Amino acid sequence: MATTVVARPVARPQARARDEEVLVWPDLVFIEFIAAMLFTITLFFLSVVMNAPLLDQANADVTPNPSKAPWYLLNLQELLLHMNAAMAGIIIPTIWLVILGAFPYFDRDNEGQGVYFGTEGAVKITIIASAIGFFGTWLLILWDSGKIAFFLNDWFQLSGGDSLRFLENARSMQSQLPWPDWSREITYLPFNLRILDGTGSGGPTTFQHLDFPGWLVEQAIPIAFIVGLPSLLIYGMWRMGLVVTRRDALLALFGGFVASYGVLTLTGTAFRGQGQELVFPWELKVSEGIPGQE
Amino acid sequence: MAVEAPAKPTLADKIYDKMFHNYVWKSIFRTGYPNTPRNQMLVVATNVFLHLHPTRIHRTHVKVTHTYCLGGLSFFMFLGLTVTGILLMFYYVPSVERAYLDMQNITTTVQFGQLMRNMHRWMAHAMVILVFLHMMRVFYTGAYKPPREFNWVVGVILLVLTFLLSFTGYLLPWDQLAFWAITVGSNIAGSAPVLGPKTRFWMLGGFEVGPESLIRFYTLHVIGLPLLAAIFMAVHFWRIRRDGGLARPL
Ligand code: HEM
Numbered sequence: 001m002a003t004t005v006v007a008r009p010v011a012r013p014q015a016r017a018r019d020e021e022v023l024v025w026p027d028l029v030f031i032e033f034i035a036a037m038l039f040t041i042t043l044f045f046l047s048v049v050m051n052a053p054l055l056d057q058a059n060a061d062v063t064p065n066p067s068k069a070p071w072y073l074l075n076l077q078e079l080l081l082h083m084n085a086a087m088a089g090i091i092i093p094t095i096w097l098v099i100l101g102a103f104p105y106f107d108r109d110n111e112g113q114g115v116y117f118g119t120e121g122a123v124k125i126t127i128i129a130s131a132i133g134f135f136g137t138w139l140l141i142l143w144d145s146g147k148i149a150f151f152l153n154d155w156f157q158l159s160g161g162d163s164l165r166f167l168e169n170a171r172s173m174q175s176q177l178p179w180p181d182w183s184r185e186i187t188y189l190p191f192n193l194r195i196l197d198g199t200g201s202g203g204p205t206t207f208q209h210l211d212f213p214g215w216l217v218e219q220a221i222p223i224a225f226i227v228g229l230p231s232l233l234i235y236g237m238w239r240m241g242l243v244v245t246r247r248d249a250l251l252a253l254f255g256g257f258v259a260s261y262g263v264l265t266l267t268g269t270a271f272r273g274q275g276q277e278l279v280f281p282w283e284l285k286v287s288e289g290i291p292g293q294e
Numbered sequence: 295m296a297v298e299a300p301a302k303p304t305l306a307d308k309i310y311d312k313m314f315h316n317y318v319w320k321s322i323f324r325t326g327y328p329n330t331p332r333n334q335m336l337v338v339a340t341n342v343f344l345h346l347h348p349t350r351i352h353r354t355h356v357k358v359t360h361t362y363c364l365g366g367l368s369f370f371m372f373l374g375l376t377v378t379g380i381l382l383m384f385y386y387v388p389s390v391e392r393a394y395l396d397m398q399n400i401t402t403t404v405q406f407g408q409l410m411r412n413m414h415r416w417m418a419h420a421m422v423i424l425v426f427l428h429m430m431r432v433f434y435t436g437a438y439k440p441p442r443e444f445n446w447v448v449g450v451i452l453l454v455l456t457f458l459l460s461f462t463g464y465l466l467p468w469d470q471l472a473f474w475a476i477t478v479g480s481n482i483a484g485s486a487p488v489l490g491p492k493t494r495f496w497m498l499g500g501f502e503v504g505p506e507s508l509i510r511f512y513t514l515h516v517i518g519l520p521l522l523a524a525i526f527m528a529v530h531f532w533r534i535r536r537d538g539g540l541a542r543p544l
Contacts, residue, residue, distance in 0.1 A: 013538030
């Protein structure tokens, strides 16, 4: 029996332009050699003048304050301060990596490849998206650590009084609004999810309860921001006629991502002091911790 | 026309000839000195390391400002980390009793130990940064577009592997920095819904960072992850060739 093969367009490698080519040896190999030497020499001198840190021996009873993950994970540790741990540490990064990997399947147009910012408006989109990502992330961090309310109050004597207290930061929406008791315990799942996590052995059917204000602060608001603000950015730039193609949308998304990723990493690294308080880098101190005390 | 008699070979010519045109040398390097286009192409094509490259490439791609050598440098860091890592392995035993003492030994008594450790550490940081920058350069040159879709995905996997390599190495000095960073990091993993606690347990080999975690991280760091990364890099490089070299405008 004959099988039907559905022909789908598959991208093929471009034909080579042989007359435009140069020899790898020496043209490319030379550059690679120079780059490798520059890095070897730089890293060699860096290693001569700067030693890798080695603190006291590991001790489970002495917790340094603050305890920090390696710097490239501090963006996640920073997120962790603002929302539900599973969301900040696992769900958001995983979903983001999947989205990142899916970029080429979303934007399949060949236009503008092989040169920097090869499409119309690419530079503009990148600058705007990065600026918004940069300042937006800073503003959100400042707001959520209560600094904006503090500055308004301290510098401009602007105080909303107790009725506006709930706007101070995300957490205060949970604590400063008159939530009725029932809203803190809404039954939503009539079975035991513990069966799956391996800590319990199943046990009788129990009911899952939802603390609505807690859920709002730890999950709903962060999701609304993290999904909503980039969407809003792209939508706004689309309405303004800046974002037209899928490539443009990705440029806005990626630009915003790089900027806010950078801010999160920097904040987590240089601006989080004891108790993960927001401080200036020169105020950053690490206490070695006292044995037997968290 | 008078034919000029060939000049008599000087002593230098003779030595050169003996050194580079003898049977043994020729068995190793089949091509002559790469001073003609033919030999230059042959030298790339017949050398397993250089053969990662094509013999000729489009002229826009040898401009430093096109790639900033970022992918190549990421790979170079990987190689450098392998070399310095192997040297460190001679002195390091991944047990709670010895790890920290070995680190102290490496940095105080071992010849060039401190230097090797520093190089390993700073190269690791450099690699994370370089890989990220490489991703940015690929994105901004639109080089993930067809037919390079899958190579971008391979790249994302390499990015994750780079983070994991660095993360697993972080625990090995067994000092306070290492211990608490991994505690924080594994707590992040443990917070995953449903599978989190199991994942954390599996990662650490227990409920806390301890001897089992050390040997797990060590094994992953020195063999498991490098092997995976090497495999994906092989795919990555192979695909670049198969996709017709680097992206260029239509
Ligand atoms: C360990 C990590 C990596 C290594 C060693 C590596 C190595 C390389 C090298 C040597 C090239 C040749 C051109 C250049 O140097 O720019 C390249 C190209 C490429 N890389 Fe990577 N890479 C890594 C990670 C990534 C990541 C994280 C991505 C994207 C998410 C990526 C996507 C690509 C793509 C799409 C190309 C083709 C670029 C073009 O056609 O212009 N790679 N890579």
